[in-house]
Amino acid sequence: MSQLMEAKDTFLSLFDEASSDRSGEPGWLRQLRQNAMDRFGEMGLPKATDEAWRETSIKPIVEGTFGRSSSSESALASDYYYKGFDAHQLVFVNGRFNAERSNIGDLPAGVKLTNFADAVTKYGEMVQDYLGRLCDWKERSFAALNTALAGDGYFLHVPKNTVVDRPINVLWISEPGDQAAASFARNILIVEESADVKLVETHIGPQGTTYLTCPVTENFVSANANVDHYVVQDDSTKAFHIGEQCLEQGRDSRFRSHTFTFGASITRNGVFGYLRGENIDSILNGLYVLRGKQHCATFMQMEHIAPHCDSHELYKGVLDEESSGVFRGRIFVHQTAQKTDAKQTNQNLLLTDKAQVMSKPQLEIYADDVKCTHGATTGQLDREALFYLRSRGLRKNEARALLIHAFASDLTERVQIDAIRDKVEELLWERLPRS
Amino acid sequence: MPSTSETTINEFAQREYQHGFVTDIEQESLPPGLSEDTVRFISAKKNEPEWMLEWRLKAYRHWLTMTEPVWPKVDYPPVDFQAASYYSAPKSDADRPKSLDEVDPKLLETYEKLGIPLREQEMLAGVAVDAVFDSVSVATTFKDKLHDLGIVFCSMSEAIKNHPELVKKYIGSVVPHTDNFYAALNCAVFSDGSFVYIPKGVRCPMELSTYFRINAQNTGQFERTLIVAEEGSHVSYLEGCTAPQRDENQLHAAVVELVAMDNAQIKYSTVQNWYPGDEEGRGGIYNFVTKRGICKGANSKISWTQVETGSAITWKYPSCILQGDNSIGEFYSVALTANRQQADTGTKMIHIGKNTRSTIISKGISAGKGQNTYRGLVKIMKNAEGARNYTQCDSMLIGDKCGAHTFPYIDIRNSTAAAEHEATTSKIGEDQIFYCNQRGLSEEDAVSLIVNGFCKEVLAELPMEFAVEAQKLLGISLEGSVG
Numbered sequence: 001m002s003q004l005m006e007a008k009d010t011f012l013s014l015f016d017e018a019s020s021d022r023s024g025e026p027g028w029l030r031q032l033r034q035n036a037m038d039r040f041g042e043m044g045l046p047k048a049t050d051e052a053w054r055e056t057s058i059k060p061i062v063e064g065t066f067g068r069s070s071s072s073e074s075a076l077a078s079d080y081y082y083k084g085f086d087a088h089q090l091v092f093v094n095g096r097f098n099a100e101r102s103n104i105g106d107l108p109a110g111v112k113l114t115n116f117a118d119a120v121t122k123y124g125e126m127v128q129d130y131l132g133r134l135c136d137w138k139e140r141s142f143a144a145l146n147t148a149l150a151g152d153g154y155f156l157h158v159p160k161n162t163v164v165d166r167p168i169n170v171l172w173i174s175e176p177g178d179q180a181a182a183s184f185a186r187n188i189l190i191v192e193e194s195a196d197v198k199l200v201e202t203h204i205g206p207q208g209t210t211y212l213t214c215p216v217t218e219n220f221v222s223a224n225a226n227v228d229h230y231v232v233q234d235d236s237t238k239a240f241h242i243g244e245q246c247l248e249q250g251r252d253s254r255f256r257s258h259t260f261t262f263g264a265s266i267t268r269n270g271v272f273g274y275l276r277g278e279n280i281d282s283i284l285n286g287l288y289v290l291r292g293k294q295h296c297a298t299f300m301q302m303e304h305i306a307p308h309c310d311s312h313e314l315y316k317g318v319l320d321e322e323s324s325g326v327f328r329g330r331i332f333v334h335q336t337a338q339k340t341d342a343k344q345t346n347q348n349l350l351l352t353d354k355a356q357v358m359s360k361p362q363l364e365i366y367a368d369d370v371k372c373t374h375g376a377t378t379g380q381l382d383r384e385a386l387f388y389l390r391s392r393g394l395r396k397n398e399a400r401a402l403l404i405h406a407f408a409s410d411l412t413e414r415v416q417i418d419a420i421r422d423k424v425e426e427l428l429w430e431r432l433p434r435s
Numbered sequence: 436m437p438s439t440s441e442t443t444i445n446e447f448a449q450r451e452y453q454h455g456f457v458t459d460i461e462q463e464s465l466p467p468g469l470s471e472d473t474v475r476f477i478s479a480k481k482n483e484p485e486w487m488l489e490w491r492l493k494a495y496r497h498w499l500t501m502t503e504p505v506w507p508k509v510d511y512p513p514v515d516f517q518a519a520s521y522y523s524a525p526k527s528d529a530d531r532p533k534s535l536d537e538v539d540p541k542l543l544e545t546y547e548k549l550g551i552p553l554r555e556q557e558m559l560a561g562v563a564v565d566a567v568f569d570s571v572s573v574a575t576t577f578k579d580k581l582h583d584l585g586i587v588f589c590s591m592s593e594a595i596k597n598h599p600e601l602v603k604k605y606i607g608s609v610v611p612h613t614d615n616f617y618a619a620l621n622c623a624v625f626s627d628g629s630f631v632y633i634p635k636g637v638r639c640p641m642e643l644s645t646y647f648r649i650n651a652q653n654t655g656q657f658e659r660t661l662i663v664a665e666e667g668s669h670v671s672y673l674e675g676c677t678a679p680q681r682d683e684n685q686l687h688a689a690v691v692e693l694v695a696m697d698n699a700q701i702k703y704s705t706v707q708n709w710y711p712g713d714e715e716g717r718g719g720i721y722n723f724v725t726k727r728g729i730c731k732g733a734n735s736k737i738s739w740t741q742v743e744t745g746s747a748i749t750w751k752y753p754s755c756i757l758q759g760d761n762s763i764g765e766f767y768s769v770a771l772t773a774n775r776q777q778a779d780t781g782t783k784m785i786h787i788g789k790n791t792r793s794t795i796i797s798k799g800i801s802a803g804k805g806q807n808t809y810r811g812l813v814k815i816m817k818n819a820e821g822a823r824n825y826t827q828c829d830s831m832l833i834g835d836k837c838g839a840h841t842f843p844y845i846d847i848r849n850s851t852a853a854a855e856h857e858a859t860t861s862k863i864g865e866d867q868i869f870y871c872n873q874r875g876l877s878e879e880d881a882v883s884l885i886v887n888g889f890c891k892e893v894l895a896e897l898p899m900e901f902a903v904e905a906q907k908l909l910g911i912s913l914e915g916s917v918g
Binding site: 051335338348350351352353355356357358359360361362363364365366367368369370371372373374375376377378379380 | 506840841845846850862
């Protein structure tokens with residue numbers, strides 16, 4: 001317990017250290033940060049007994065001391081991670097915007113794309129209006145921490161009826177150097193009525209380095225808008241990634257999200273969705289491919305507030321060696337949300353006896369005219385399928401790789417952007433048994 | 436939605452418990468309150484040996500250190516454990532109704548609908564029964580038959596007196612006094628219950644339910660049941676009764692323990708129809724039960740079947756610990772909540788042995804303002820090679836003010852294990868009702884038909900005569916003011 005207190009103090013001192021950064025900020029933002037930090041002070045870090053954190057041990061995070069990294073240079077920043085990816089590029093190094101490396105390029109008229117710090121200066125009122133509206137920092141420790149320490153992130157505003165043709169790639173590179181560092185990216189995505197945008201959030205870091213990254217994105221999707229959203233996480237396997245996606249959708253809007261988790265020693269992907277208008281289509285998919293002692297927890301809550309909304313979630317996990325996975329999803333159907341069509345599926349493939357998975361797909365339903373289903377399966381590779389492939393002359397590892405790939409490709413194939421799909425496939429093949 | 440079906444649904448939503456009635460019986464009761472003295476009093480009253488009292492006191496002392504669980508998805512005012520009376524025994528037959536004529540006709544109507552024989556009706560309604568009455572001799576015949584086979588079937592108090600070595604060995608072995616708040620309370624103050632011991636290789640020739648029903652006794656609010664099935668034996672036990680049960684106690688905390696050795700099979704069925712409270716849920720029974728079975732031996736099997744239609748609050752997770760290799764656990768449940776009833780029920784399947792299998796079929800029906808929650812854990816331990824689980828949770832909502840929730844916990848630690856979980860939520864379709872209507876069925880019969888079809892998989896697991904009664908019970912429980 002005392003360790004928890006010490007860790008808390010570390011973060012409190014981080015807040016004090018960063019006070020000079022905040023001096024130029026408007027009063028409301030400083031107040032918000034202070035409130036969030038006070039709240040964090042009250043809550044502290046999640047305890048092992050907290051229902052939401054029971055399966056995820058944050059001990060390594062508690063034991064680590066994370067400072068602030070001053071370096072904004074990176075060797076990894078030379079390319080944009082994806083091959084041949086024609087996109088508006090934003091690069092953040094150790095949580096700071098790197099204007100030199102970034103290449104925002106030409107955007108359609110009226111689209112605002114910049115870094116968070118810049119947005120606070122330029123579009124202060126808009127930021128004030130949206131910041132913290134979806135992310136419930138009063139309830140969740142890491143959300144409070146992020147709100148208090150919110151470093152740089154992206155700010156994207158797509159005005160009404162605007163289509164952004166080229167995808168937007170936001171690349172976070174954590175290269176903390178000698179000392180373990182923490183970064184708290186805070187992102188705001190506002191897509192106005194009937195607008196259309198594709199966005200990729202990418203997190204990488206050099207292997208073997210330890211750092212903590214806590215990104216929070218608040219997605220505001222207005223009526224009839226269309227958003228394709230990707231998260232590709234290939235952090236160092238010694239790093240900690242505690243992220244959160246908050247989502248609010250208006251009527252007739254479409255939000256498709258794909259989250260790919262390959263890296264980090266402890267990953268936690270929080271997803272909090274509020275479907276406020278009628279006839280929404282919300283798709284949230286995820287794939288986690290883990291090995292070693294990696295741990296990935298998905299924590300999702302979808303709230304159906306308006307009638308006639310569809311939400312579909314498919315999460316798949318491939319767990320090798322001593323890795324562990326947690327899926328805790330909850331579909332909450334309010335009494336007002338009649339004709340809801342919700343489906344939640346979690347499928348896991350355990351490759352060894354030491355890998356483990358905990359799956360909790362939950363339904364909480366207060367409306368009677370709904371179609372809600374959830375399913376969870378956990379199993380191993382089909383022995384007959386393996387035998388068949390081997391009888392066709394494939395080596396054991398080839399056959400295994402082929403079958404695992406088939407299981408996972410269900411999700412990689414859904415990626416609409418070629419460059420992203422190729423990269424994700426590459427990351428997947430790297431992790432499959434080799435012949 | 437056509438207005439007719441709306442009317443029916445409204446009627447369901449507002450249905451009243453037609454079976455409630457009050458009989459004042461003078462009882463030898465303890466004043467409200469709970470202390471070590473209460474525990475000593477209960478133990479002394481039952482002439483229990485020293486070791487039993489010690490065990491109770493140990494449990495009581497542990498209970499003092501525990502706090503009430505708050506995680507279930509149920510909502511009720513805090514229970515004042517000092518306000519309840521912990522011992523009451525019916526005093527005399529003098530104040531009971533003399534014959535069925537004195538019993539609430541509504542209740543008799545329900546019995547009639549359930550098709551319960553007259554004699555049994557008298558027993559259930561608490562009519563003072565003549566000592567030379569038929570059923571007693573029937574019971575004696577049964578008793579002799581069981582005795583010949585070496586089966587022990589008696590109340591817990593008798594068992595403590597006559598078979599202390601068996602009780603000592605098994606009591607608390609599956610649900611220890613440290614298990615949870617209500618189990619600890621039960622260990623300290625349990626009133627009575629049943630004890631069943633089936634010796635090696637014996638197949639119990641009858642459903643123990645039959646016997647139990649004829650001998651329905653007031654077992655009190657803290658029931659404790661222990662069933663031990665030795666190697667190769669087989670037993671089917673039915674607890675409770677489809678008929679509405681008379682009860683003055685609001686708080687119920689029962690404990691059931693099952694022990695199955697090699698190749699043994701235990702089938703435990705429950706039909707619970709306690710008073711659910713009025714439309715606002717006032718005065719209903721709180722039912723906090725701990726039920727757990729252990730498949731100790733290889734190839735053993737424990738099967739739980741439950742039909743839960745009563746109680747204001749149900750908090751119940753019949754579990755199986757599958758320790759023996761190739762052992763099987765089953766859980767079949769129908770839970771119905773209407774008015775303001777709340778149920779948080781489900782199961783736990785802990786796979787420890789190799790090739791262990793478990794099946795969970797849960798059907799939840801919510802009507803009125805009822806809240807129905809399935810909460811189940813499937814845990815497959817590291818050594819449970821080849822373990823297999825299949826879970827299916829279906830919910831049905833009747834009306835738009837109720838809720839149906841599903842909280843599965845699936846914890847897999849072995850790669851050869853396979854676990855599946857499926858859940859669906861649906862409502863009674865207008866087209867289904869329309870179809871039934873045009874075939875000449877009334878709305879009410881249509882709903883009853885559809886609900887029974889929905890629950891068929893579970894009802895089929897009940898002993899036959901009870902399946903028939905349970906089917907009728909579901910219909911009656913959903914009935915509106917229409918008689």
